[in-house]
Amino acid sequence: MGYTVTVVAPVNIAVIKYWGKRDEELILPLNDSVSATLDTSVMCAKTSVSAAPEFTEDVIWLNGKKESFSNKRLQNCLREVKERAAAEGSVDKNFLSWKVHVCSENNFPTAAGLASSAAGYACLVTALAKLYKVKTDVSSIARLGSGSACRSVYGGFVRWHAGSDPSGVDSIATQIASSTHWPEMRALILVVGDSKKKMSSTKGMKITTETSELLKHRIKHCVPERTTEITKAILARDFPKFAEITMKDSNQFHAVCLDSYPPFVYLTEVSHTIIELIHSYNEICRETKVAYTFDAGPNACLYMLESEVPKIFKIIKTIFPSSNPTKFISGLPINDADVSTDILGKLAVRTQEHDLIKYVIYTKVGEGPTDVLDGSHLLNELGEPINEIVE
Amino acid sequence: MGYTVTVVAPVNIAVIKYWGKRDEELILPLNDSVSATLDTSVMCAKTSVSAAPEFTEDVIWLNGKKESFSNKRLQNCLREVKERAAAEGSVDKNFLSWKVHVCSENNFPTAAGLASSAAGYACLVTALAKLYKVKTDVSSIARLGSGSACRSVYGGFVRWHAGSDPSGVDSIATQIASSTHWPEMRALILVVGDSKKKMSSTKGMKITTETSELLKHRIKHCVPERTTEITKAILARDFPKFAEITMKDSNQFHAVCLDSYPPFVYLTEVSHTIIELIHSYNEICRETKVAYTFDAGPNACLYMLESEVPKIFKIIKTIFPSSNPTKFISGLPINDADVSTDILGKLAVRTQEHDLIKYVIYTKVGEGPTDVLDGSHLLNELGEPINEIVE
Numbered sequence: 001m002g003y004t005v006t007v008v009a010p011v012n013i014a015v016i017k018y019w020g021k022r023d024e025e026l027i028l029p030l031n032d033s034v035s036a037t038l039d040t041s042v043m044c045a046k047t048s049v050s051a052a053p054e055f056t057e058d059v060i061w062l063n064g065k066k067e068s069f070s071n072k073r074l075q076n077c078l079r080e081v082k083e084r085a086a087a088e089g090s091v092d093k094n095f096l097s098w099k100v101h102v103c104s105e106n107n108f109p110t111a112a113g114l115a116s117s118a119a120g121y122a123c124l125v126t127a128l129a130k131l132y133k134v135k136t137d138v139s140s141i142a143r144l145g146s147g148s149a150c151r152s153v154y155g156g157f158v159r160w161h162a163g164s165d166p167s168g169v170d171s172i173a174t175q176i177a178s179s180t181h182w183p184e185m186r187a188l189i190l191v192v193g194d195s196k197k198k199m200s201s202t203k204g205m206k207i208t209t210e211t212s213e214l215l216k217h218r219i220k221h222c223v224p225e226r227t228t229e230i231t232k233a234i235l236a237r238d239f240p241k242f243a244e245i246t247m248k249d250s251n252q253f254h255a256v257c258l259d260s261y262p263p264f265v266y267l268t269e270v271s272h273t274i275i276e277l278i279h280s281y282n283e284i285c286r287e288t289k290v291a292y293t294f295d296a297g298p299n300a301c302l303y304m305l306e307s308e309v310p311k312i313f314k315i316i317k318t319i320f321p322s323s324n325p326t327k328f329i330s331g332l333p334i335n336d337a338d339v340s341t342d343i344l345g346k347l348a349v350r351t352q353e354h355d356l357i358k359y360v361i362y363t364k365v366g367e368g369p370t371d372v373l374d375g376s377h378l379l380n381e382l383g384e385p386i387n388e389i390v391e
Numbered sequence: 392m393g394y395t396v397t398v399v400a401p402v403n404i405a406v407i408k409y410w411g412k413r414d415e416e417l418i419l420p421l422n423d424s425v426s427a428t429l430d431t432s433v434m435c436a437k438t439s440v441s442a443a444p445e446f447t448e449d450v451i452w453l454n455g456k457k458e459s460f461s462n463k464r465l466q467n468c469l470r471e472v473k474e475r476a477a478a479e480g481s482v483d484k485n486f487l488s489w490k491v492h493v494c495s496e497n498n499f500p501t502a503a504g505l506a507s508s509a510a511g512y513a514c515l516v517t518a519l520a521k522l523y524k525v526k527t528d529v530s531s532i533a534r535l536g537s538g539s540a541c542r543s544v545y546g547g548f549v550r551w552h553a554g555s556d557p558s559g560v561d562s563i564a565t566q567i568a569s570s571t572h573w574p575e576m577r578a579l580i581l582v583v584g585d586s587k588k589k590m591s592s593t594k595g596m597k598i599t600t601e602t603s604e605l606l607k608h609r610i611k612h613c614v615p616e617r618t619t620e621i622t623k624a625i626l627a628r629d630f631p632k633f634a635e636i637t638m639k640d641s642n643q644f645h646a647v648c649l650d651s652y653p654p655f656v657y658l659t660e661v662s663h664t665i666i667e668l669i670h671s672y673n674e675i676c677r678e679t680k681v682a683y684t685f686d687a688g689p690n691a692c693l694y695m696l697e698s699e700v701p702k703i704f705k706i707i708k709t710i711f712p713s714s715n716p717t718k719f720i721s722g723l724p725i726n727d728a729d730v731s732t733d734i735l736g737k738l739a740v741r742t743q744e745h746d747l748i749k750y751v752i753y754t755k756v757g758e759g760p761t762d763v764l765d766g767s768h769l770l771n772e773l774g775e776p777i778n779e780i781v782e
Contacts, residue, residue: 213608213609213612213613213643214605214608214609214613214643214646214647214650216608217604217605217607217608217612218604218605221604221608222604222605244652247652248652251649251650251651251652251654252604252605252650254649255605255646255647255649255650255654256605256646258642258645258646258649259605259642259643259646260642261635261638261639261642262666262667262670263642263666265663268660269659269660272656275653275654276653279653
């Protein structure tokens with residue numbers, strides 16, 4: 001019957017944080033942001049889209065569950081891809097009138113707060129753009145789904161330009177450098193348990209934008225300077241500089257959340273213990289060897305060069321013991337390392353109680369969305385999900 | 392033999408926070424601050440000073456323990472009071488050459504992090520000024536002991552002017568309004584347990600001053616505007632405005648601590664639960680009835696008008712149950728209150744585990760330092776402590 005396209009897309013973790021919108025509907029940010037795109041072989045969203053004349057309605061299955069297609073952000077993405085295709089004349093009008101079936105899955109728990117919507121919307125929009133043969137930059141379409149999704153449209157190190165046009169036409173992502181430019185860059189994601197209900201990013205950004213005095217200074221002075229500086233650090237592969245800016249910007253993002261009214265917090269005491277541990281380790285090394293960054297949740301993403309990974313992982317295992325060590329680490333393989341008892345003794349943080357860090361994912365900077373060409377679609381020939389669906 | 396003078400002095404809790412020095416030695420602040428002075432009948436420092444020709448050295452006993460008088464801040468205070476006395480010609484030069492004995496006690500645990508050094512230095516300097524008959528403003532001398540001590544030299548609502556003179560001559564405290572101006576103002580101090588070692592104020596201020604980008608905006612824009620606004624609110628007895636500025640400024644102070652590099656935190660998860668509780672209560676009331684403020688530690692000071700106290704205390708007892716209810720509250724008496732189960736049901740915070748708040752002190756805005764005229768000195772006629780000393 002119709003056509004099916006399948007794509008995988010990466011998550012990205014910002015080092016200069018996006019926080020605050022100048023347009024809620026178009027998802028236009030107040031400031032530029034910078035991120036690294038992470039390897040899809042470890043964490044990714046996978047999306048199949050089908051279009052067929054027989055489909056009676058647009059349908060989406062998300063992580064094994066049928067969801068409403070009436071979601072405005074989803075609608076905006078689909079409409080925009082079709083409009084772009086129509087403008088480019090890439091497919092015929094009849095094809096554009098067919099309904100679509102979408103099936104999308106993340107290969108990591110969405111509940112872990114790991115930027116799943118960025119990967120998901122980048123994947124959806126890339127798949128739709130491929131289906132409709134859109135040739136122009138799709139980052140501004142992915143942005144309509146979830147702001148940070150526009151950065152997942154490219155691999156390597158990516159900058160999302162805030163832009164200034166009210167239409168959002170210049171609010172797009174561009175690549176600063178590909179993943180091969182700095183092949184030693186690695187990330188350890190520390191998933192921290194969180195019992196409290198959290199403030200959604202959308203709501204939190206709105207409160208900060210409306211009430212934080214300090215946000216104004218961040219937007220006007222701090223972010224422009226840091227964006228320039230971290231771009232230079234990436235191009236020069238200057239890890240200590242990259243790391244310092246990354247940590248300072250994470251801290252400042254959480255500071256403006258606290259300066260909001262009412263204030264809100266994403267960092268837990270475990271997050272703060274991780275921060276203290278990293279500063280202590282860097283101080284012992286007399287060089288900034290590791291950077292932490294925290295999104296709107298308690299999980300840490302640690303950036304470091306490949307040579308540091310075995311030592312850092314050993315320290316994390318020691319300070320944050322797990323009662324299930326075999327399931328503690330996933331992703332790329334890590335070699336064993338000895339860490340001198342001297343370093344462990346000097347650390348400002350003592351061994352914590354078990355399971356404060358639930359698990360760790362080891363990954364690296366990787367490519368942008370890629371086509372799945374081996375035929376392993378998530379939709380069958382009738383446009384129905386191949387995997388089990390929970391009703 | 393010599394002369395003995397005894398004084399009691401109050402603690403004060405800032406509503407516009409002092410954070411950052413422009414001169415470490417003279418303790419000159421980067422910004423103005425505003426506080427309320429709390430009733431000495433509930434919390435105070437008490438200090439006796441004696442001078443006698445027979446004394447061979449300056450000696451100080453602090454909370455039942457002999458301490459070194461070589462402490463620079465202590466030396467600066469004593470030297471400055473004597474210089475002032477000499478300049479004013481208030482006592483004869485021979486008297487100024489006698490050594491002093493000082494005995495000082497707080498009637499509340501110093502470890503609780505309740506601005507004990509502010510009360511202590513205000514008390515010491517006021518006692519010394521009385522001994523040497525200094526007539527001019529002594530707030531700038533108390534400032535040399537501990538910055539915020541200069542605010543404890545006056546009762547009611549007090550402003551510490553940052554000043555601009557490098558000598559510190561204009562960095563003094565003045566009274567905005569006496570305690571009788573707004574007699575309904577009350578404070579509940581919630582003492583929260585804290586296991587972690589904390590960053591000292593002195594060290595924390597230094598890190599923030601040297602590293603926080605956001606502090607610059609706070610100093611230049613936020614504090615001047617807030618100081619003007621809260622002064623108006625105090626003079627107009629506008630509680631909702633007073634409370635809103637108080638909470639925003641507390642949050643901003645903690646935000647700049649987080650924006651420091653390395654970042655540091657004073658608020659614990661219990662502190663954040665208290666913040667959430669107060670915002671939820673105010674929202675239910677559809678009016679800002681209670682303000683929280685946190686100094687460099689996890690304890691909350693809640694400001695409210697007298698009429699709210701029974702209800703708020705009942706809510707605190709319910710949400711933060713104590714395993715020793717009879718010792719949970721001290722200070723002024725509180726009437727029992729019924730809080731409708733409707734309000735309790737609507738609160739965003741559920742009942743917590745026991746003893747997260749260790750105890751509560753109920754107090755009000757009060758007078759500045761006062762002379763103890765009933766002869767209940769802390770030093771006997773030989774200039775030795777009357778109460779037991781721990782060696």
